[in-house]
Amino acid sequence: MNTGASNFVEGVDWVFKLLFGISAFFLIVITAMMIFFVIRYNRKRHPKAVQIKDNMALEITWITIPVIIVLFLFYYGFSAFQPMIWVPKDAMKVKVIGKMWQWSFEYPGNKVADTLVLPLNRPVKLDLVSVDVIHGFSIPAFRVKEDVVPGKNNYMWFTPQQTGNFEIFCTAYCGVRHSYMGTKVRVVTPRQYDQWLASVKVASEEPGGLQVLKKNACTGCHSLDGSKLVSASFKGLYGKTETVVTNGTERKVKVDDEYITTSIYEPDKDLVSGYSKGIMKSYKGIVKEDEAKMIIEYLKTLK
Amino acid sequence: MSENTHLHEEPSYLVDTGKRKGILAWLTTIDHKRIALLYLWSIMVFFIVGGILGETMRTELYKPGQQFYGPQTYNAIFTLHGLIMIFLIVIPGLTVVFGNFVMPIMIGANDVAFPRLNLFTWYLYILGAAIVVVSQFTGDGPPDTGWTFYAPYSTQTPLLPWAIYATAWIQILATPVIGITLLMIIAERTFHIGFFDPALGGDPVLYQHLFWIYSHPAVYIMILPAMGVITEIIPTFCQKQIYGYKAIAISSLAIAGVGYFVWGHHMFTSGMSKEAIWLFSILTFLVAVPSAIKVFNWVATMYKGSIDLKPPLLYAIAFIFLFMIGGFTGLVQGALATDIQVHDTAFIVAHFHYIIFGGVGFAFLGAIHYWYPKMFGRMYSNRIANIAWGFLFAGFNLLYFPQFIIGLEGMPRRYFDYLPQFTTAQQISTWGGYILAIGMIIMIVNLFRKKGEKATANPWGGKTLEWTLPSPPPMENFTTPPVVPEKPYNYD
Ligand code: HEC
Ligand SMILES: [Cu+2]
Ligand SMILES: [Cu+2]
Numbered sequence: 024m025n026t027g028a029s030n031f032v033e034g035v036d037w038v039f040k041l042l043f044g045i046s047a048f049f050l051i052v053i054t055a056m057m058i059f060f061v062i063r064y065n066r067k068r069h070p071k072a073v074q075i076k077d078n079m080a081l082e083i084t085w086i087t088i089p090v091i092i093v094l095f096l097f098y099y100g101f102s103a104f105q106p107m108i109w110v111p112k113d114a115m116k117v118k119v120i121g122k123m124w125q126w127s128f129e130y131p132g133n134k135v136a137d138t139l140v141l142p143l144n145r146p147v148k149l150d151l152v153s154v155d156v157i158h159g160f161s162i163p164a165f166r167v168k169e170d171v172v173p174g175k176n177n178y179m180w181f182t183p184q185q186t187g188n189f190e191i192f193c194t195a196y197c198g199v200r201h202s203y204m205g206t207k208v209r210v211v212t213p214r215q216y217d218q219w220l221a222s223v224k225v226a227s228e229e230p231g232g233l234q235v236l237k238k239n240a241c242t243g244c245h246s247l248d249g250s251k252l253v254s255a256s257f258k259g260l261y262g263k264t265e266t267v268v269t270n271g272t273e274r275k276v277k278v279d280d281e282y283i284t285t286s287i288y289e290p291d292k293d294l295v296s297g298y299s300k301g302i303m304k305s306y307k308g309i310v311k312e313d314e315a316k317m318i319i320e321y322l323k324t325l326k
Numbered sequence: 327m328s329e330n331t332h333l334h335e336e337p338s339y340l341v342d343t344g345k346r347k348g349i350l351a352w353l354t355t356i357d358h359k360r361i362a363l364l365y366l367w368s369i370m371v372f373f374i375v376g377g378i379l380g381e382t383m384r385t386e387l388y389k390p391g392q393q394f395y396g397p398q399t400y401n402a403i404f405t406l407h408g409l410i411m412i413f414l415i416v417i418p419g420l421t422v423v424f425g426n427f428v429m430p431i432m433i434g435a436n437d438v439a440f441p442r443l444n445l446f447t448w449y450l451y452i453l454g455a456a457i458v459v460v461s462q463f464t465g466d467g468p469p470d471t472g473w474t475f476y477a478p479y480s481t482q483t484p485l486l487p488w489a490i491y492a493t494a495w496i497q498i499l500a501t502p503v504i505g506i507t508l509l510m511i512i513a514e515r516t517f518h519i520g521f522f523d524p525a526l527g528g529d530p531v532l533y534q535h536l537f538w539i540y541s542h543p544a545v546y547i548m549i550l551p552a553m554g555v556i557t558e559i560i561p562t563f564c565q566k567q568i569y570g571y572k573a574i575a576i577s578s579l580a581i582a583g584v585g586y587f588v589w590g591h592h593m594f595t596s597g598m599s600k601e602a603i604w605l606f607s608i609l610t611f612l613v614a615v616p617s618a619i620k621v622f623n624w625v626a627t628m629y630k631g632s633i634d635l636k637p638p639l640l641y642a643i644a645f646i647f648l649f650m651i652g653g654f655t656g657l658v659q660g661a662l663a664t665d666i667q668v669h670d671t672a673f674i675v676a677h678f679h680y681i682i683f684g685g686v687g688f689a690f691l692g693a694i695h696y697w698y699p700k701m702f703g704r705m706y707s708n709r710i711a712n713i714a715w716g717f718l719f720a721g722f723n724l725l726y727f728p729q730f731i732i733g734l735e736g737m738p739r740r741y742f743d744y745l746p747q748f749t750t751a752q753q754i755s756t757w758g759g760y761i762l763a764i765g766m767i768i769m770i771v772n773l774f775r776k777k778g779e780k781a782t783a784n785p786w787g788g789k790t791l792e793w794t795l796p797s798p799p800p801m802e803n804f805t806t807p808p809v810v811p812e813k814p815y816n817y818d
Contacts, residue, residue, distance in 0.1 A: 046654035100661025163736025202741035
């Protein structure tokens with residue numbers, strides 16, 4: 024049994040050590056030779072250069088040695104990668120959904136969470152799904168990473184071998200909040216895992232409006248708790264008086280059903296003062312009218 | 327040798343002799359040496375702009391959180407920084423400046439084959455650059471897609487900059503694959519033909535393939551002239567024939583050849599076929615071999631030479647050192663298991679800056695210090711040049727080496743903000759960036775002081791033909807056909 028945070032750590036790190044060892048050796052030897060030559064054959068000390076004829080044997084040696092080394096490195100790199108492809112049959116499955124700029128994790132039974140919680144020592148296969156652009160799903164501590172490509176069924180697998188919290192990053196550039204598209208994986212004992220899973224709300228128990236907001240990743244730009252992300256929070260929005268720019272002139276409007284509907288379908292029409300056009304795209308054809316109504320009802324509750 | 331192939335009274339190419347005078351004479355010149363300088367000045371201006379953009383990013387990254395501009399601006403700036411550095415400087419750089427200045431002289435010609443076309447190309451280059459700058463201020467602000475413009479994210483940016491970009495790059499590069507790819511993006515946006523956007527039935531990974539099929543060989547397009555410069559500098563300052571002339575020439579061809587088939591190593595995590603992956607991996611490893619051979623030959627040339635450690639040679643040695651680090655860390659990406667860990671992290675940022683800046687950039691600076699006396703007829707201060715070199719070398723390593731370390735720890739690239747554990751490394755990088763900038767300033771001041779003594783025809787004891795002409799050369803390079811030595815780099 025190896026000791027890394029996942030089953031891949033030991034194999035991958037061994038290849039790293041091999042590569043860095045060989046690199047450091049050549050880097051030091053060649054640099055030392057250059058420095059030695061510069062000192063030893065300095066023009067003051069060595070005014071006349073000695074011309075040297077090409078030596079076939081020498082050249083063949085230094086072609087052959089790198090070829091052998093790189094083939095050897097290829098082999099080790101490949102064999103440590105090989106196990107990442109073959110997913111064990113008994114792996115438990117979690118669906119990872121990437122959306123600008125949030126990760127969500129769908130467990131069996133339609134349960135959705137925004138941190139990835141996993142039981143210790145159990146192989147897990149993550150199915151990677153994107154609903155918009157390419158994202159990258161990376162857990163450095165586990166030495167795994169795979170692009171999350173819309174329309175493609177990419178996946179990864181691993182076995183967590185240490186309990187604790189580990190970072191998850193989005194590694195494929197995906198827009199303004201790319202650097203904030205991170206969360207954590209929490210590895211717990213199987214018992215804690217079962218308890219946790221039982222406590223996760225089934226997605227359909229949440230208010231309908233909230234589900235729509237999450238489904239469309241509105242919450243990537245608008246927070247629900249008053250904190251400022253890309254844009255103003257939804258908290259306390261409904262009913263307040265907003266300064267907006269319409270056709271270049273500033274005016275004040277009360278945030279009501281109509282204003283919110285316009286904001287969703289034509290976000291650049293009544294532009295909130297202080298923002299530039301084009302940050303929020305139109306959700307025409309994406310958020311249906313009854314869904315927009317659900318959003319409005321939900322926003323009313325966010326006092 | 328043919329030291330006196332022309333009359334010494336003849337005015338140098340820097341003196342206006344035609345009907346037009348001053349700036350107009352320069353803008354209408356068809357002399358390859360003057361065109362080289364036009365490129366040199368324009369590249370310098372772009373480099374200063376690109377460099378300042380880079381320094382603002384380093385400053386923004388000094389601490390976690392926002393310092394003085396927001397993520398949208400940051401993303402636009404790293405896109406612009408990459409575009410300027412890659413397309414306006416590194417790809418054309420060495421070839422248009424030094425290729426233009428010395429190549430015709432080296433082969434004993436009075437000018438390039440099509441001098442008017444040569445000038446016209448400079449105008450296209452400036453036009454392309456101008457369009458890039460203008461497109462930053464049209465539409466809804468600058469694109470923020472990164473210089474790779476990965477779809478489908480990129481197909482969501484405004485159309486006009488796209489059209490303009492496409493034209494500009496096609497003009498500058500006239501490179502079919504990238505041209506067609508950009509056209510496909512435009513067609514997708516305009517006519518909703520699905521190539522890359524899955525919502526239209528396209529394949530986003532196809533875009534990546536097309537992009538890298540062009541762009542990986544482009545890296546070799548950038549590095550090969552740099553290697554050529556090093557192969558000029560080392561023999562001169564060691565007063566020795568280049569070791570393994572044939573091996574060096576064949577290695578260049580091998581790099582160019584295999585280089586066309588390794589693009590897939592940019593995409594190991596894209597979910598491409600697992601069978602294709604190992605092929606790309608093995609080819610990536612093999613392309614390292616000819617580069618290694620060149621390094622061995624350069625170092626072997628120094629053996630038993632008569633070495634004069636002047637600034638150009640210092641830059642050449644720095645090139646070899648930095649290029650080795652860039653190359654070795656390239657192997658980390660060739661090896662599948664380790665590439666998964668470093669892909670799309672700061673490690674990659676460090677790796678390609680070591681190759682492109684440490685490699686191509688230092689070769690460019692070496693070339694400037696090498697041919698400067700020939701170009702301007704004056705010497706610079708060696709002492710100040712050495713000091714500038716020290717700042718550049720130290721600053722460079724401080725700037726990029728920490729990025730390898732945080733990259734290994736998982737710090738992704740193109741991040742506006744980062745977790746607190748990466749702060750120390752980011753701060754060292756930022757200081758390194760400032761030290762590098764100081765080095766640049768010292769270097770530029772040294773070259774433009776205009777105080778140096780007059781340069782002789784052959785200050786370094788070079789053996790190629792340009793050193794047989796006075797410094798600076800006359801407008802017509804050779805009044806009588808030069809005597810070409812039977813073998814290049816002959817120091818017998
Ligand atoms: C890319 C980030 C982004 C996303 C995603 C986004 N918005 Fe916005 N939104 C903004 C910005 C920026 C503004 C302010 C500028 C404007 O009025 O267009 C805004 C404004 C609004 C406003 C007006 C707010 C006010 O303070 O008056 C509403 C309502 C709104 N968005 C709703 C939504 C809904 C509902 C969704 C999901 C269907 C959504 N937004 C998704 C960025 C976003
Ligand atoms: Cu993302
Ligand atoms: Cu991202």
